[in-house]
Structures are given as C-alpha cells and as structure tokens.
Amino acid sequence: MAKPNVISKGDLIKSAKACLVDKGIEKFTLRAVAEAAGVTQGTVYYHFKTKEQLLLDIVQDVCESSWSEISRQNHPYITSQALASAESRCSYDSFFHKLFFTVAASSLHNEKIRSQLGEVLSTENHALTANLANLWSHSPIEGVSLETWGFFFNAMVDGLALQALLQKDFPVEKTYKEMAQLFQGLSDLINKEDE
Structure with missing residues (x-):
C-alpha cells in the first residue's frame, strides 16, 4: 500500500538511489522510484518532472x-x-x-x-x-x-x-x-x- 503523499524530496532521492542500484540505469523509471519509495507516481512527479x-x-x-x-x-x-x-x-x-x-x-x-x-x-x-x-x-x-x-x-x-x-x-x-x-x-x- 502506498504511503500518503507526504515524503520529502530528499527521501525520494534516497529511494531513487536504491532503485538505481537494484534495477540499473536501463530499468530506472519514475514509476520504479515510486514503487521503491512506497508512494504514488504522482508524488514523484510532484518533485521531479522528468x-x-x-x-x-x-x-x-x-x-x-x-x-x-x-x-x-x-x-x-x-x-x-x-x-x-x-x-x-x-x-x-x-x-x-x-x-x-x-x-x-x-x-x-x-x-x-x-x-x-x-x-x-x-x-x-x-x-x-x-x-x-x-x-x-x-x-x-x-x-x-x-x-x-x-x-x-x-x-x-x-x-x-x-x-x-x-x-x-x-x-x-x-x-x-x-x-x-x-x-x-x-x-x-x-x-x-x-x-
């Protein structure tokens, strides 16, 4: 279940780093970051447009x-x-x-x-x-x-x-x-x- 859309940009960056290590640069997507952070994809797009x-x-x-x-x-x-x-x-x-x-x-x-x-x-x-x-x-x-x-x-x-x-x-x-x-x-x- 996704966390409420209250997550800091810094916490998303930490999750994104972990996601990159796990999935590699080729499979790195904003959707994958959202899943790793346990938040909605919209939350990721709020902080990072691309x-x-x-x-x-x-x-x-x-x-x-x-x-x-x-x-x-x-x-x-x-x-x-x-x-x-x-x-x-x-x-x-x-x-x-x-x-x-x-x-x-x-x-x-x-x-x-x-x-x-x-x-x-x-x-x-x-x-x-x-x-x-x-x-x-x-x-x-x-x-x-x-x-x-x-x-x-x-x-x-x-x-x-x-x-x-x-x-x-x-x-x-x-x-x-x-x-x-x-x-x-x-x-x-x-x-x-x-x-």
Missing part, C-alpha cells in the same frame, strides 16, 4: 555529500581524502559515474538540465580551487592560475572515471597513485620556491 531531472538531483546530492565530507577533513588531509574518494568511485561498474555520464549525455538535448549540470561542475571546480588555495600559497607553474588547476584536477578525475567505465582492465590504483605523486610534485615545487 527522469533526467531526478538523475541530475541524485548526481548533485552525491557531489554535495562528497564535497561536504571532504571539507570537514583537517587541512593536510583534504587532498588525500579527495583523491581516495574519487578513486573509490572509479571502476568499470561505477554507479556514480554511470549516472553522471548518463545525465551529461541527456543534458546535451535539454538546456535546463545542461545548465544545472554546469552549475554542479562549477561548484566542484570552486571547491577544488578553494582547497588548492588552502594548500598552495601560489600556482606551481607561472601563468597557470589555481582556478585552472582546479579545472584540470576535476577534468582528470572525470576523464579517468570515463576510461575506467569503458575498460575493464583500466589500472585505477596505479593511476591514482601516480596522480597523488603528480600532486605531491607540484606541491614540492611550491615549497622549494617558498623556502
């Missing part, structure tokens, strides 16, 4: 949760925590990145979702730039701003995720270990200049 909008809200929720968790960490651990979080979601069966790239592909034909997904990426870029500004007194390479470094690191994480989704044998652990070494090398350049 499946793509719900997918976007899920991606935004995951991103915000991830950045919130990273931001709570103490200063020296921000980078290692961020890399560990990104590596944990980088796999051939990554739920998060399948979702992210599905929404990204859908957004190419839907300007509203495209704009909202752009805002999610912008928030990630700003968070990365702020974290870098806390760790680095200046850019390790003259002419490359901290903002651009934030864009680079975000693009690397998404690019690595795409490669891992498409290649079962993609060397995730090795690649992230070397990405951490790259970051450390850039940090060492700054420390030498500051001495």
Whole structure:
C-alpha cells in the first residue's frame, strides 16, 4: 500500500538511489522510484518532472555529500581524502559515474538540465580551487592560475572515471597513485620556491 503523499524530496532521492542500484540505469523509471519509495507516481512527479531531472538531483546530492565530507577533513588531509574518494568511485561498474555520464549525455538535448549540470561542475571546480588555495600559497607553474588547476584536477578525475567505465582492465590504483605523486610534485615545487 502506498504511503500518503507526504515524503520529502530528499527521501525520494534516497529511494531513487536504491532503485538505481537494484534495477540499473536501463530499468530506472519514475514509476520504479515510486514503487521503491512506497508512494504514488504522482508524488514523484510532484518533485521531479522528468527522469533526467531526478538523475541530475541524485548526481548533485552525491557531489554535495562528497564535497561536504571532504571539507570537514583537517587541512593536510583534504587532498588525500579527495583523491581516495574519487578513486573509490572509479571502476568499470561505477554507479556514480554511470549516472553522471548518463545525465551529461541527456543534458546535451535539454538546456535546463545542461545548465544545472554546469552549475554542479562549477561548484566542484570552486571547491577544488578553494582547497588548492588552502594548500598552495601560489600556482606551481607561472601563468597557470589555481582556478585552472582546479579545472584540470576535476577534468582528470572525470576523464579517468570515463576510461575506467569503458575498460575493464583500466589500472585505477596505479593511476591514482601516480596522480597523488603528480600532486605531491607540484606541491614540492611550491615549497622549494617558498623556502
């Protein structure tokens, strides 16, 4: 029996995440979300007009949760925590990145979702730039701003995720270990200049 139509958007997003894990992206529908949440389909449509909008809200929720968790960490651990979080979601069966790239592909034909997904990426870029500004007194390479470094690191994480989704044998652990070494090398350049 369906619950009364009193359910929060956040609770629907939680149910939608569970539904995606259970049914997969191919069988994910607003009707399936309603069934998983124990509410009417109309309740889901009240909060989310389209499946793509719900997918976007899920991606935004995951991103915000991830950045919130990273931001709570103490200063020296921000980078290692961020890399560990990104590596944990980088796999051939990554739920998060399948979702992210599905929404990204859908957004190419839907300007509203495209704009909202752009805002999610912008928030990630700003968070990365702020974290870098806390760790680095200046850019390790003259002419490359901290903002651009934030864009680079975000693009690397998404690019690595795409490669891992498409290649079962993609060397995730090795690649992230070397990405951490790259970051450390850039940090060492700054420390030498500051001495």
